[in-house]
Amino acid sequence: MAIRTVVWGENVHEQTNKIVSDLYPKGMHGCIADALNEDDAISATTATLQEDDHGLTVERLAETDVLLWWGHAAHGDVKDEVAERVCEAVWAGMGLIFLHSAHFSKPFKRLMGTPCNLSWREAGERERLWLTSRNHPIAAGMGNSFEIEHEEMYGEPFGVPEPLETVFVSWFQGGEVFRSGLTYKRGAGNVFYFRPGHETYPTYYNDDVRRVLKNAVHWAHNPAPRLVDPTVAPNVPVEDAPEQIEERGPRLHQDGEEGFR
Amino acid sequence: MAIRTVVWGENVHEQTNKIVSDLYPKGMHGCIADALNEDDAISATTATLQEDDHGLTVERLAETDVLLWWGHAAHGDVKDEVAERVCEAVWAGMGLIFLHSAHFSKPFKRLMGTPCNLSWREAGERERLWLTSRNHPIAAGMGNSFEIEHEEMYGEPFGVPEPLETVFVSWFQGGEVFRSGLTYKRGAGNVFYFRPGHETYPTYYNDDVRRVLKNAVHWAHNPAPRLVDPTVAPNVPVEDAPEQIEERGPRLHQDGEEGFR
Amino acid sequence: MAIRTVVWGENVHEQTNKIVSDLYPKGMHGCIADALNEDDAISATTATLQEDDHGLTVERLAETDVLLWWGHAAHGDVKDEVAERVCEAVWAGMGLIFLHSAHFSKPFKRLMGTPCNLSWREAGERERLWLTSRNHPIAAGMGNSFEIEHEEMYGEPFGVPEPLETVFVSWFQGGEVFRSGLTYKRGAGNVFYFRPGHETYPTYYNDDVRRVLKNAVHWAHNPAPRLVDPTVAPNVPVEDAPEQIEERGPRLHQDGEEGFR
């Protein structure tokens, strides 16, 4: 079965800015979904901020193997409840790929536990991404580097936790660098941050960028059944201990009692 | 100057449970602070849930090098505002040591970005902590293992991110294991999780436990000046780019404009 | 195409010890290969110390997607040249799974760069492996723990680098713990260490162990084309720099010259 993928787009600049709407007539999310659907093993649809529950109901997330997230102008408009629901889906096993300005989205900040700060400049400068982990599946079929002629600059220090692996590092014409491809695991879910994708440039038409996105969906997909309740902390009664023991000493809790959360 | 250390105690069981109040007449936080003050290079005071702002005002956090956190029954009573303030202090450089049931505290869940789940059993069984990173400063002066005769069991899987280093792993009499000492960096701040410390046992009188706590305060302390605003994402105008570039292409933002957050 | 897998066995105890030869009449390597071949997507053969080049010629390694390594009594008899050849195959993209006492094999020590020390006891005690990374592909289809009734004990501290991920931690009846499943990347190759497998016990007939081995072969397999020369350090002449620059200042090397190695 194809990997069930949802591209979430904030869909604000597309409605308010002629540059963006001309560049992405189907929305950035639509362009990204089209890119993913070039791969027969991926089945991508879209969801946007403006839909009920931002298009991310409990039911839909339960049937989503991998989610991609692009947001920028309206991070604050994403309901806390939906952001938390997305994080719980990740903890249960859903893959999640954060794109560009999603570094400041609610789910990314929640999953990283860090400031997610960076420096930035919008000057249409050249970005060159270098591979730092050879033969990484997210770079399958690619060379040691690729270029994007016009991009927004993001500069270090990038306020994220040390990743499992640094996959790409970007060079910018104006003199900065940035860790542009970073992998994490959160609960049972795989998380990837990928830097490029400023709304006023045709980044999502770039063949190398599209290949990274397709590779990343495959990498993030975990075919294991979703965990039912990833946050539960079960009590193990004394009689169910793997090794036979006798209870000793004073207790606070009673048998079968739930822990404090 | 001594390391300015605050031991934060929820201070609920001490008020409501005779076993705990008899064991820790000065509160668990008081006992821990006494342990730390055995080290002349540490100056430890306490703060509790019941104080205004839970004893953790902006001013106090600004003068705290390392915070220790013990909570259990009243995680939900900690104000979101104070939890966020504590995280921001960590991002700015404050060290933070989470103890035992603080695995489900608001600041820990916020800094980890994961479910922080585990399994547990309160049977007064034996715990033996094994060192996994030889000569780690948090284990300075200690052997390869140490025992706690009566402890609550915490079992894997422990729902936390892969740490910078696993320092201790626990063996439990009933058959479980647990990663008991884990290091992280969040923003500019050092974070350590240390498992032992159930309220109905005399764990914080154990010499090995006390030594770990003292070592951990030294490890978590970062003498660098606190960052002023760890979450800010500054714009770098074209004319301030490290390398001279010319602006090209369409723009969304105007000069000096703040980014979306 | 099935994953081309080679199970390397030292094949010494099988020839010299009746317990082992009775338990593993086809050799431990034969038993492990049989386990892997239960999976249609894996095609496993064997190689042993006694063969020319220990069965690991350049040609054979070039056609091996994943290698498994079991050695114990004759680590020192493995030719340095073959050990280095194995490491170079890993750097080029071959997967390598080290089993049990292979912690002291030449390729493992070479790839880890650490002492690889541990403590041990041969008492047929019970081992219970706990999953520490939920839904990890190496634990696909398995629960939170599994038991091996008779095993040799390996105890911490285990002298290896901090892994990419800790997948399993073992509990031993005699009171020790051990990080039993650890992932690494070395060059372009995936490396997994898996602890169980003492020669005098029927460990490789255990269904859970066999499932881990099959899962690990899938995890370690990197379908990307093998790198041609993973250790080369190419000079980039000034005229081939991605950005146009002019050479400045004094030089030690001449154009196109090879670097010192």
Add this chain to the structure above:
Amino acid sequence: MAIRTVVWGENVHEQTNKIVSDLYPKGMHGCIADALNEDDAISATTATLQEDDHGLTVERLAETDVLLWWGHAAHGDVKDEVAERVCEAVWAGMGLIFLHSAHFSKPFKRLMGTPCNLSWREAGERERLWLTSRNHPIAAGMGNSFEIEHEEMYGEPFGVPEPLETVFVSWFQGGEVFRSGLTYKRGAGNVFYFRPGHETYPTYYNDDVRRVLKNAVHWAHNPAPRLVDPTVAPNVPVEDAPEQIEERGPRLHQDGEEGFR
């Protein structure tokens, strides 16, 4: 007591190349030792390839808290025995800082277990190092970036294991990037790789570089007593098991026997 530091210099270019000898009349090692001795808490001396045992006898290493290593033209002339001795000292707790072309030195390749490959260009171009881990002790007192006007380029992919922390990433004028400051732990020893330092440029007179070196010596220093034998794998007899167990099943080894290595 001051941190006992030894700066090891290959000392070949200084003897054979007028540019280098004019730039570093006391040798590069002499210049680096002078930089370190500006810090009263460091006591630095030098050792060179040409001395007996390359100046690194067992006795001297035993009294060395932190070693720095610069080599390039004569990596192959370093005796295997001395390289192994240096690694064992690290495993026992000595800190080791590798500089620039030491990426291909015997001890670095041995401690990393990887190809340590990179790309390079000697064009005197500008390098700018960006801090990726805010308030890291190795960057104490420094800003977010610093420049070196003339340096050799090293480019990704850099064939090293994923580090504990990436501290610096370099931008190069010619279009490449490089992870320039990387931390590792090997056995009980702290290891730091720091990229800058080409022999024909005055890099070791640069104030920022000198500050990083001083900071790195403090970071790498582990005051714990050196481990006596970091590679030993002790047997734990059944009667010495932490928990009382009875021996069961067949055995290969006899009591108190040494394991195979």
